[in-house]
Amino acid sequence: MEFGRKGEIDIEYYDIILEGHLNKKRLLMFAEMEVTLLEDGTTKLSGFLDQPALYGFLDYVGNLGLKLISVKKIKKENQGGIKK
Amino acid sequence: MDVLINLNSMVPDISDNLIKRKRLFDLIDAGANKKGNFLLVSAPAGYGKTTLISAWLREQQYSAAWFTAGEHIDHPSSFFPGIITALQKINSDLFKGTENILKMPVLPGVESVVSSFIDEMRFIEEKIVLVLDNFQLIKSKYNKNIIEKLIQFLPENLFLIILTREDPPFMLNRFRIEGSMSEIRAQDLRFSKEEMLLLFNQVMSLDMDNTDLDAIYKKTEGWVSGARLVGIKLMGKSRQDIHDFVLDLSGSHHFIIDYLVEEVLRDLDEVTKEFLYRTSVVERFCPELCNILTGRDDSSKILNKLEIMNLFLLPLDDKREWFRYHQLFRDSLQINLTQSEKNELHMKAADWFAEQKLFVEAVEEARKAGEFTKAARYLLEMVPEYLERGDLKKILELLEEVPDNYLKDRPLLLIMKAWSLFATGNKKDALFYIDLITRNSGLIDNCNKGRLMTLTSLISGDIEEAKQALKLIDEKDKIFRVNALMTLGQIQAGYGKLMESVDSFQQAYYLGRETGQVFMEIMSLINLALKQNQLGELQEALTLCRQNIERFQDSRGYIQPLARLIFIPLGILHYYKGDYQKAKKYLIEGIELSECLSLVHVSWMPKIYYALSCYEAGETEQAQEIIDELIDFTRKYNLKPNYQWADNIKVEFSLKAGNLEMGREKLEFYSEACKQNFNTITIQTILTYCRVLLRKKEYSEAISQLKKVFDQSSDYLDKLSAGLLLALAYYNCNEKEKAENYLVEAMKMSVSQGYISPFVREGKSILSLLKEFRELSPEMIDKIVSKIKVNLEEKGETEELVEPLTEREREILTLAAGGLSNKKIAEKLFITEGTTKWHLSNIYSKLGVSNRTRAAAKARELGLLE
Numbered sequence: 001m002e003f004g005r006k007g008e009i010d011i012e013y014y015d016i017i018l019e020g021h022l023n024k025k026r027l028l029m030f031a032e033m034e035v036t037l038l039e040d041g042t043t044k045l046s047g048f049l050d051q052p053a054l055y056g057f058l059d060y061v062g063n064l065g066l067k068l069i070s071v072k073k074i075k076k077e078n079q080g081g082i083k084k
Numbered sequence: 085m086d087v088l089i090n091l092n093s094m095v096p097d098i099s100d101n102l103i104k105r106k107r108l109f110d111l112i113d114a115g116a117n118k119k120g121n122f123l124l125v126s127a128p129a130g131y132g133k134t135t136l137i138s139a140w141l142r143e144q145q146y147s148a149a150w151f152t153a154g155e156h157i158d159h160p161s162s163f164f165p166g167i168i169t170a171l172q173k174i175n176s177d178l179f180k181g182t183e184n185i186l187k188m189p190v191l192p193g194v195e196s197v198v199s200s201f202i203d204e205m206r207f208i209e210e211k212i213v214l215v216l217d218n219f220q221l222i223k224s225k226y227n228k229n230i231i232e233k234l235i236q237f238l239p240e241n242l243f244l245i246i247l248t249r250e251d252p253p254f255m256l257n258r259f260r261i262e263g264s265m266s267e268i269r270a271q272d273l274r275f276s277k278e279e280m281l282l283l284f285n286q287v288m289s290l291d292m293d294n295t296d297l298d299a300i301y302k303k304t305e306g307w308v309s310g311a312r313l314v315g316i317k318l319m320g321k322s323r324q325d326i327h328d329f330v331l332d333l334s335g336s337h338h339f340i341i342d343y344l345v346e347e348v349l350r351d352l353d354e355v356t357k358e359f360l361y362r363t364s365v366v367e368r369f370c371p372e373l374c375n376i377l378t379g380r381d382d383s384s385k386i387l388n389k390l391e392i393m394n395l396f397l398l399p400l401d402d403k404r405e406w407f408r409y410h411q412l413f414r415d416s417l418q419i420n421l422t423q424s425e426k427n428e429l430h431m432k433a434a435d436w437f438a439e440q441k442l443f444v445e446a447v448e449e450a451r452k453a454g455e456f457t458k459a460a461r462y463l464l465e466m467v468p469e470y471l472e473r474g475d476l477k478k479i480l481e482l483l484e485e486v487p488d489n490y491l492k493d494r495p496l497l498l499i500m501k502a503w504s505l506f507a508t509g510n511k512k513d514a515l516f517y518i519d520l521i522t523r524n525s526g527l528i529d530n531c532n533k534g535r536l537m538t539l540t541s542l543i544s545g546d547i548e549e550a551k552q553a554l555k556l557i558d559e560k561d562k563i564f565r566v567n568a569l570m571t572l573g574q575i576q577a578g579y580g581k582l583m584e585s586v587d588s589f590q591q592a593y594y595l596g597r598e599t600g601q602v603f604m605e606i607m608s609l610i611n612l613a614l615k616q617n618q619l620g621e622l623q624e625a626l627t628l629c630r631q632n633i634e635r636f637q638d639s640r641g642y643i644q645p646l647a648r649l650i651f652i653p654l655g656i657l658h659y660y661k662g663d664y665q666k667a668k669k670y671l672i673e674g675i676e677l678s679e680c681l682s683l684v685h686v687s688w689m690p691k692i693y694y695a696l697s698c699y700e701a702g703e704t705e706q707a708q709e710i711i712d713e714l715i716d717f718t719r720k721y722n723l724k725p726n727y728q729w730a731d732n733i734k735v736e737f738s739l740k741a742g743n744l745e746m747g748r749e750k751l752e753f754y755s756e757a758c759k760q761n762f763n764t765i766t767i768q769t770i771l772t773y774c775r776v777l778l779r780k781k782e783y784s785e786a787i788s789q790l791k792k793v794f795d796q797s798s799d800y801l802d803k804l805s806a807g808l809l810l811a812l813a814y815y816n817c818n819e820k821e822k823a824e825n826y827l828v829e830a831m832k833m834s835v836s837q838g839y840i841s842p843f844v845r846e847g848k849s850i851l852s853l854l855k856e857f858r859e860l861s862p863e864m865i866d867k868i869v870s871k872i873k874v875n876l877e878e879k880g881e882t883e884e885l886v887e888p889l890t891e892r893e894r895e896i897l898t899l900a901a902g903g904l905s906n907k908k909i910a911e912k913l914f915i916t917e918g919t920t921k922w923h924l925s926n927i928y929s930k931l932g933v934s935n936r937t938r939a940a941a942k943a944r945e946l947g948l949l950e
Contacts, residue, residue, distance in 0.1 A: 019339075020338060020339035021336075021337040021338045021339060022339050022342070023339065023340075023342045023419075024336060025342075025419040025420060026339065026342055026419050028419070029419070037337070041337035043339075055778075062249065063129065063220070063249065063415075063760065064341070064412070064415060065128040065129040065130055065341065066339065080285075
């Protein structure tokens with residue numbers, strides 16, 4: 001299973017925040033996404049996802065019992081240096 | 085029994101040192117004591133859902149069935165059938181009818197499955213607890229619909245418990261408001277601080293102080309699995325070690341399950357760790373499979389050790405041969421393997437499963453390894469056994485998971501695919517696969533050639549091809565042989581070779597009984613009875629139907645739903661006997677059931693006979709309405725022969741009403757039909773045309789057409805009608821001797837078997853003919869005449885119903901009088917909208933009214949409504 005897709009239409013850039021710091025091996029599952037371990041003890045995953053990928057991701061996270069803190073679509077003008 | 089399903093239907097035996105959770109037991113008890121209640125236990129992984137319910141069950145006296153959804157259970161062939169398997173562990177005689185419906189090669193309608201289940205629940209006297217574990221894995225709409233319907237119509241003696249990590253998409257709010265649902269959620273399940281202390285200091289014999297407990301409680305938030313992992317990590321540790329660990333844990337930001345699993349694993353030796361990693365790829369395992377995956381020979385010992393350590397290892401059977409890891413634990417183990425390591429392990433598992441002849445698992449594991457060539461090979465290996473068991477659906481479902489290009493060298497799999505597409509009405513795609521197979525036909529052996537020909541002959545209608553198919557198919561492949569015989573019988577009947585057709589259907593029926601595919605057996609039986617009738621063997625056909633209904637009836641008088649399809653031929657035979665009320669009763673049941681099972685093509689013929697029975701019972705308006713509805717339907721779907729049949733009957737009805745007007749176009753069409761080759765429909769059309777000619781007094785043309793039918797048709801019923809109409813024609817021409825001869829022929833044919841309707845059908849036009857020759861068979865002729873009279877008498881305004889309303893009709897009438905639409909009534913009573921309409925028109929005719937307002941008024945007048 002790999003999450004995150006590049007170079008496709010109808011995809012949006014999302015910031016997803018989960019409680020806890022994910023360990024390195026777990027992060028391999030999210031190879032296509034940018035991962036930041038935040039100081040408040042949460043993990044931020046950012047990347048381009050279309051809707052099925054987003055729902056698949058949420059399903060995966062839910063099954064692990066990971067606590068989801070927020071999912072936010074990032075507007076184009078705020079994506080800054082991010083490249084599709 | 086399938087190992088897979090068997091393991092999924094065990095009540096888990098978690099002989100853990102449990103903490104008694106009285107407050108939760110009380111919650112469950114409250115739900116169990118209500119009638120028709122269900123309990124939703126909804127919480128994330130690791131909150132102890134399974135442990136709680138299995139502990140509660142152990143303290144109860146209830147008979148319980150447990151079904152755990154797992155990977156690949158989400159197919160119609162695995163999910164509800166698995167639940168039935170679990171329930172049959174309580175008593176193996178239960179739910180046979182539902183089991184047979186589920187085995188149908190085509191997907192039965194949700195309603196038919198649930199209503200049969202509810203029906204069968206009624207015969208069980210005790211309360212049964214049914215637990216569905218891991219329900220979040222059930223994603224298919226079909227499976228979810230079954231459970232939602234079941235909840236809506238939950239039998240009073242069933243306590244349903246659903247364990248899930250996500251709320252099912254049911255109308256939970258409605259159930260909450262109705263009070264028909266109890267709930268246990270994460271906040272109820274999480275440990276209280278007291279419970280956690282109990283776990284650590286008593287169950288796990290730790291020596292933990294309150295400060296550390298507070299810190300752990302804060303970090304884990306009462307999460308049960310987290311607490312247990314902490315406990316495992318700390319067992320045998322000193323107070324200082326405990327304190328140090330708690331300090332680390334509190335300061336860590338790591339995702340807690342990964343952190344804790346890593347901590348626990350750190351204390352294990354390399355051998356055990358490696359064992360855990362490698363065995364985590366499979367959903368469940370036994371020592372032998374573990375040996376294969378790890379390359380060791382002492383897996384049994386290691387498993388034993390893990391069980392003692394309480395390392396999230398759950399036994400799956402009484403003998404403790406099969407185990408699985410707790411889902412969360414397994415997931416945390418798996419991340420230690422690379423994809424290629426996983427693939428290699430899946431492949432090892434696949435080969436081992438195949439060696440054990442557990443092909444379903446073998447296919448799944450090969451597929452997970454991405455080895456589709458192997459998946460296809462194992463799939464091919466499982467086909468004969470599954471065909472023999474009559475379990476077609478499993479093969480067809482697994483076929484969906486293997487890409488086409490891996491199937492192309494395996495003709496049997498392609499044939500199965502084409503067959504399933506054809507059976508579900510997808511002719512175009514079926515033809516694509518047939519073409520694919522034929523293009524590589526050099527590769528296929530005789531048996532497969534034969535299997536393929538059962539399909540191609542159905543399309544071409546070629547008798548020789550169908551016979552050839554039968555010759556080529558291996559004796560052992562009973563399912564395909566039954567299929568070939570049914571195809572052959574159908575084609576033979578189409579060509580008017582009725583004797584041969586009866587022979588084919590008879591063979592199909594007997595062979596069908598050996599396959600365990602009750603649906604195919606019953607379809608053969610229905611065809612056999614109908615063809616026997618066409619051969620003039622009304623009594624034999626009746627006996628056949630009655631004997632078989634009896635065979636599917638249990639000691640309590642309950643008849644399995646699929647067997648109730650036999651009411652269709654039974655109703656048709658009663659029509660021919662002239663027993664119209666019984667005919668209607670049987671036919672409506674057959675129609676209702678076939679619609680419920682989504683067998684639209686099956687419900688068509690009984691509808692025609694229902695209309696004919698209504699007509700002869702004096703309900704002419706209703707009969708006409710039904711025929712009009714059928715004509716609309718056949719036009720809409722462009723079903724030409726069916727349209728012609730219905731249209732012929734419409735013409736007959738209007739003739740009887742004295743309407744001789746007929747467009748030129750129609751007459752031309754009729755005389756054209758007379759020039760065509762004989763088949764069932766053209767003969768009927770010719771007969772109808774002759775009735776028109778007789779009314780127009782064009783006797784010579786009628787006689788020449790009728791003679792053709794009389795001399796050439798092998799269909800006894802056509803011959804009978806032709807003979808009778810010939811007698812009428814000659815009688816009207818005043819050639820009494822010839823008339824008598826033909827009437828004698830017709831009477832001879834009908835007296836011994838009791839065919840009344842072919843006479844009654846001609847109505848008053850034959851009355852003087854019959855009266856003149858009454859002496860031929862006074863008893864029979866009197867009976868016929870009395871039936872025709874019923875039809876002639878004007879239906880006066882009677883204050884008592886000729887026939888009382890059935891319970892179902894009364895129910896429907898009450899709802900209709902309450903202002904509910906057909907759709908709402910259908911939903912409420914759990915039948916289709918079409919069936920509701922049928923019942924309503926039946927009610928109208930019994931009440932002698934034409935719409936629901938008047939029906940309600942009339943019913944109130946007669947005191948039929950409460």
